[in-house]
Amino acid sequence: MINCKANIVSKRKCFSLCLVLGYFTMGLAQQTEVYLSGKSSSKRFDGIGVVNGGGATSVLLKDYPEPQRSEIIDLVYKPMFGGSVSSLLVEVPGDGNSTQGSMPSHSHYQGDYNFLRGYTWWIMREAKRRNPMLELDATAWSAPSWVGDFWSQDMADYYVSWLMGLRHIHGLELEAIGCHNEKGVSYAFAKLFRETLNKHGFSNVKLHGFDNWGEGKMNFLKDMQADVKLREAIDVVSAHTFSEIPLTKEQRTTVEAMNKPIWNTEEHVYLKGYDALISIVKAFNENYIVSGATKIINWYDIAGVYPLEPYSCDPAMILARQPWSGHYQVREALWGYAHYGQFTNIGWHYINEGCRILKEKGSMVTLKNPETGDYSIIFETKNANKEQTVKIKVNDGLSNDALCVWFSNVKEQFVRLNDITPKNGCYSITLKPNSVYSISTTRGQQKGTFTNVPLSKPFPIPYEDSFDNYVHPEQWGYLPHYTADIIGCFELVERPDHKGQCIRQTISDHTLSWAPEWHHYTIIGDSSWTDYEISADVYLNPQDEAAVMGRLCDVGSGYGIWAKGYYLKLDDKGNCSLVLTRGKFDKKEIIGDAEQQALILARKDTEVGGEYVLDSVRIEGIHACQWYTLKLRFLGDEVTGFVDGKEVVKTITTHYPSGMAGLMAPLQSKRVCTPYFDNLRIQPLGRTRSIQGKQMLKVKPLY
Numbered sequence: 001m002i003n004c005k006a007n008i009v010s011k012r013k014c015f016s017l018c019l020v021l022g023y024f025t026m027g028l029a030q031q032t033e034v035y036l037s038g039k040s041s042s043k044r045f046d047g048i049g050v051v052n053g054g055g056a057t058s059v060l061l062k063d064y065p066e067p068q069r070s071e072i073i074d075l076v077y078k079p080m081f082g083g084s085v086s087s088l089l090v091e092v093p094g095d096g097n098s099t100q101g102s103m104p105s106h107s108h109y110q111g112d113y114n115f116l117r118g119y120t121w122w123i124m125r126e127a128k129r130r131n132p133m134l135e136l137d138a139t140a141w142s143a144p145s146w147v148g149d150f151w152s153q154d155m156a157d158y159y160v161s162w163l164m165g166l167r168h169i170h171g172l173e174l175e176a177i178g179c180h181n182e183k184g185v186s187y188a189f190a191k192l193f194r195e196t197l198n199k200h201g202f203s204n205v206k207l208h209g210f211d212n213w214g215e216g217k218m219n220f221l222k223d224m225q226a227d228v229k230l231r232e233a234i235d236v237v238s239a240h241t242f243s244e245i246p247l248t249k250e251q252r253t254t255v256e257a258m259n260k261p262i263w264n265t266e267e268h269v270y271l272k273g274y275d276a277l278i279s280i281v282k283a284f285n286e287n288y289i290v291s292g293a294t295k296i297i298n299w300y301d302i303a304g305v306y307p308l309e310p311y312s313c314d315p316a317m318i319l320a321r322q323p324w325s326g327h328y329q330v331r332e333a334l335w336g337y338a339h340y341g342q343f344t345n346i347g348w349h350y351i352n353e354g355c356r357i358l359k360e361k362g363s364m365v366t367l368k369n370p371e372t373g374d375y376s377i378i379f380e381t382k383n384a385n386k387e388q389t390v391k392i393k394v395n396d397g398l399s400n401d402a403l404c405v406w407f408s409n410v411k412e413q414f415v416r417l418n419d420i421t422p423k424n425g426c427y428s429i430t431l432k433p434n435s436v437y438s439i440s441t442t443r444g445q446q447k448g449t450f451t452n453v454p455l456s457k458p459f460p461i462p463y464e465d466s467f468d469n470y471v472h473p474e475q476w477g478y479l480p481h482y483t484a485d486i487i488g489c490f491e492l493v494e495r496p497d498h499k500g501q502c503i504r505q506t507i508s509d510h511t512l513s514w515a516p517e518w519h520h521y522t523i524i525g526d527s528s529w530t531d532y533e534i535s536a537d538v539y540l541n542p543q544d545e546a547a548v549m550g551r552l553c554d555v556g557s558g559y560g561i562w563a564k565g566y567y568l569k570l571d572d573k574g575n576c577s578l579v580l581t582r583g584k585f586d587k588k589e590i591i592g593d594a595e596q597q598a599l600i601l602a603r604k605d606t607e608v609g610g611e612y613v614l615d616s617v618r619i620e621g622i623h624a625c626q627w628y629t630l631k632l633r634f635l636g637d638e639v640t641g642f643v644d645g646k647e648v649v650k651t652i653t654t655h656y657p658s659g660m661a662g663l664m665a666p667l668q669s670k671r672v673c674t675p676y677f678d679n680l681r682i683q684p685l686g687r688t689r690s691i692q693g694k695q696m697l698k699v700k701p702l703y
Contacts, residue, residue, distance in 0.1 A: 030360045030388040031428075038373055038397030040351045045367050046087070046261060046295035047135060047346040048284055048337065050076070052123050053091025054141055054181065054266070054299050055099030055311070055558075056484060061304030062119045063323035063481045065699050071450045072320050072328055076301050076337075077127040077134065081448035083317050083334045084341030088127050089137040089265060089297050091181075092162050093118050096142025096513030097487040097561045098181075100309040104478065104489040106162055108506055110146040110154075115165030116474045117491070122702040124172055135346060137265070137297070138162075139178030139211060145509035151186035156196040163202055176206035176236060178265060181514065185210045185220050187230050194233035208236035211265050213244070218251045224258070231258060240266040243283045247291040256292065263295040270314045273332050274410040280336030281380040281436050285363040289355050298337075306484055308527050308660060310558035323482065324693050326454035335414040335447075339406065339438045342445040343367075343376035351375065360388040362431065369442075373399045376440035384433040391428040399441040400425050406445060408436040414447045459526040460693030464681040467492060467501045475701035486561050487513065488520025488665060488672065495678065496539055496625070502678035505665035509672060518561050520672050521664040523552055524682075531686030534661040535631035535642075538570065539676035542624040545571040546675035547579075549662035550632045565659050566614075568632040568641040568649070569666065574622030578632075578641045578649040580612045580656075614639070615649040627678070635686050 052058060061072060075082035093103035104118040115121065128134050140150075140159070147154045159177065166172045177197075179190055190209050197205055210220060217239040224230050224237075237255045242264045247255075255262050264287050269279045280298065287293040303316035313319060317334035321327075344367050354366025354377060362381035369375065375398055379390070394400065405417040409432065420427050420439060431437060438445075459482075470476050473492035480503055483490055488507045495502045505520050529551075538546040552565035563581050570576045622628065622643075631642040641649040661682055665673040684690050 030386070032359050032388065032390045034354055034390060034392050036351050036354050036366060036375065036392060036394045036398055038368065038395070040353060042350040042352045043292070043294050044261075045344060045346060045348040045350060046263065047085075048340045048344070049085040049087030049089060049295070049297045050301035050317070050337075051089045051091070051266060051297055051299040052301050053093070053098065053103065053120065056101030056103050056305065057300045058119060058123055058302055058304040059101060059484045060306070060323050060482070061302055061320045062122065062477065062479070062702060063699055064320065064328075065323070065326050068326040068328060068454065069700070072302060072318055073126050074130065075330060075334060075448060076317055078130045078448070080342050080444045080446060083337035085337055086133070086341060086344070086346045087135045087137060087295060087297060088124065089139070090120050090124060092138050092140040092159065093120055094140055094142035094511065095144050095489055095507050096511035096515070097517070098141035098514040099311060099558045100305050101484055101486045102142070102488060104491065105144050106165055107158060108144055108489070113161060113165065115169040116703050117478050119477045119479065119702055121166070121170050122477065124166070125170055128172060133346065135175040136172060137176045137178070138174055139181050139265070141181045141514040143512040144507075145511055147512060150180055150183055150512060151189040153192060153196070156189070156193045159193065160196055160200045160202065163205070164200070174205050176208055178211045178238065179207070179209045181211050181266075182213060182240065184212065187220075187223065187227065190233045191229050206235035207233060208238035208263055208265065209234045211238050211240060213240035213266070215245060217245070218247065221251055221254045225254060234260070236261045236263050238263040238265045240264065241268055242287045242291045242293055243267060246286070252292045261295070262291060262293045263297070264291070264293045265297050267296055267298045268315065269298060269333070270311070272314055274408070274413065276314065276331065276333040277336035277408055277413060278380055278382045278434065278436055280333060281339050281378060282363065282382050284340055285365045285378060285380060288350060288365055289357060289363060294350070306523065306527075306660070308523070308552070309484070309555055322456060323699070324460055325457035327456040328453060332413055335408055336436070338414050339378055339408065339436050343378065343438045343440045343442065345369070358384070358388060358390070358431075360384050360386060362388070364390065368398060373397050374441045375399065376438060376442065379431055379437040381431050381433050381435050384431070387430055387432055389428055389430045392426070394422065394425045401441045403427075403439045403441055404443060404445065405429075406438045409434060416445070457693060458528070458691045461526070461529070461532065461688065461691050462681070462683045463525070464679070466679055467503055470501060472701070473501065475703050477702050481699065483522045483524050485522045486555050486563075487511075487517065488522075490522045490663065490677070493676070496676060502539075502676050504676045505672070505674055507672055508674050510667075515559050515561060517667060518563070519664050519667045521549060521563065521662050523549075523555065523660050523662040525660040527553065527660055528658055529660065529688050530658045531635050531684070531688045532661070533631055533633045533681075533683045533685060535629060535681045536663060537627050537629050537678040539627050539678075540570070540572040540624050541674060542572060544624065544673045544675045545569055545666040546630070546673065546677070547664035547666060548630045548632050549664050550634055551656040551659035552662055553656050553659040563662070565656055565662075566632065566639055567664055568630055569664070570622065570628060570630055570643060572622065572624035574619040575616070576619055576641065576643060576648050577616040578614045578639065578651060580614050580653065582610060582612070614651040614653065615641075617648050619643055619648060633685070
């Protein structure tokens with residue numbers, strides 16, 4: 001008892017000293033006292049990170065020239081430089097749309113295995129090369145039709161074949177994998193998947209489930225508690241958007257009683273400017289404080305997408321929209337990640353006494369290196385209305401070294417302030433409202449930057465691609481520059497007449513798409529284009545249709561991919577039509593909770609419409625297995641379609657005055673068309689002026 005009283009007296013003396021040695025002028029600021037012990041037992045920190053995927057989020061990043069492509073990746077993944085995330089979760093590509101677009105599967109059909117298709121392998125390799133300690137995670141949004149059912153042995157085998165390619169071709173290993181993204185639950189599949197992973201040499205890969213969102217996302221916990229085999233199958237309990245719907249105390253207690261980590265595998269921060277930065281830190285802090293989540297993954301990392309596409313700006317750290325110019329833009333959001341990523345590492349431990357909601361609003365999280373005694377504290381005061389002082393006492397093996405201080409507010413982001421030097425393990429810090437602070441006994445942090453980022457330039461026009469310059473298509477992931485597939489897969493292939501290369505929409509069946517389907521199409525160009533011609537040579541297989549698209553001003557909401565614009569379509573019987581598509585948002589087809597449905601249906605530009613034939617004709621002499629040239633011309637209110645240089649359809653319309661170009665493989669009731677496209681050309685007319693640019697910059701192959 002005497003020793004205990006002496007300890008209390010010592011602590012009181014220390015805090016009296018802190019009042020004098022306060023790091024900032026405290027004035028009348030409210031005070032919080034925090035005792036940090038190096039012997040405190042608490043949860044392992046499993047990292048903070050980002051999703052790459054859940055849409056074709058990096059489709060344009062792959063086309064950037066050097067050094068800009070490497071600079072962008074450095075800013076996100078290089079340790080102690082930019083965002084410096086410690087975890088990356090990728091989409092296992094499945095040919096179907098999963099928000100902005102689709103990514104090509106490694107297995108379009110059963111027995112087809114190609115582990116150089118697409119760019120996801122490249123993203124993982126480049127991120128891991130920069131940070132060997134980075135942990136890799138994955139799950140699927142969509143899957144090819146041959147899988148048949150998401151919750152099947154075929155799907156488990158599909159996953160394992162992807163893991164085999166990752167290991168044996170790319171030399172990478174996953175830390176964890178999910179059952180499916182936002183597709184409900186299947187206890188039988190979780191058990192089956194665990195068995196399949198173990199059988200094929202992936203017993204070390206953690207399985208997390210079930211990665212859902214909404215009010216019922218944790219409803220499986222009671223069943224998991226009662227089902228021993230399910231509990232053994234699922235290594236990590238995971239779900240989405242804890243900032244929106246945190247775990248209840250009962251849910252958190254249930255998970256912790258099973259001795260399972262809690263991960264948030266997709267948090268959402270859809271905000272602009274500095275508000276995104278501080279909200280990211282707030283989400284990271286409160287995910288642990290309230291829900292007990294030890295890994296928090298945000299969707300998504302790099303916006304290598306066209307501005308026309310949904311979620312093309314606000315979630316991302318970097319906007320990488322202009323590979324033709326090399327220009328990119330760092331968003332304030334990146335420095336929110338830096339406030340965690342440059343001060344922590346996976347394998348550190350939370351110090352629970354230093355993880356709390358602050359008295360005057362805001363929060364703090366404290367993490368320690370269990371091996372060295374170093375520690376970091378991350379504060380945010382987003383909702384605070386006045387200054388507040390936190391007085392801190394450290395002991396029991398925690399470092400007593402000086403602490404670096406890094407600060408962000410609306411005026412300046414991630415700047416270093418003067419160090420704090422503790423005295424007798426005691427110090428204080430006064431926190432300004434709406435600010436972020438990271439303090440740490442570690443060193444090496446920096447605000448990484450690159451000079452001479454190229455200026456922004458519009459997409460070059462006239463533009464053309466014969467697809468013959470990709471000498472080894474596998475080096476490019478079989479994808480041409482600048483096209484962004486919204487659904488399906490427009491791949492580089494040999495022409496059917498063996499006279500060079502072209503692209504083909506290679507998905508012949510309806511995918512198990514995460515989002516509702518529409519025609520398979522890819523986009524290219526500039527949303528500001530008004531008057532222009534798009535043309536392409538098309539080769540129609542039996543029963544095929546093919547189309548060129550123009551004035552595309554919308555590609556859907558992010559859950560729904562119906563385009564708004566025009567297309568000129570030809571089939572193998574000579575039927576040719578000029579079509580206006582107005583987008584279709586049918587509430588019956590929108591899967592999700594009431595908030596998601598309301599978000600989509602409340603869009604001001606939502607129209608109950610569909611596709612309208614503006615003009616049509618039957619052309620004699622058109623047959624399958626031959627090449628024809630389709631051309632769609634926009635000049636003022638006049639829209640004209642040509643086949644082999646001959647005008648065949650025409651209309652006057654004021655519906656869409658501008659938009660991007662595209663290629664389409666129409667969706668049919670039982671199949672998807674798989675035509676070939678070659679000699680893509682886009683020519684400016686009328687109000688659209690020529691923009692000169694190097695169309696084939698010196699881009700390094702991916703593989």
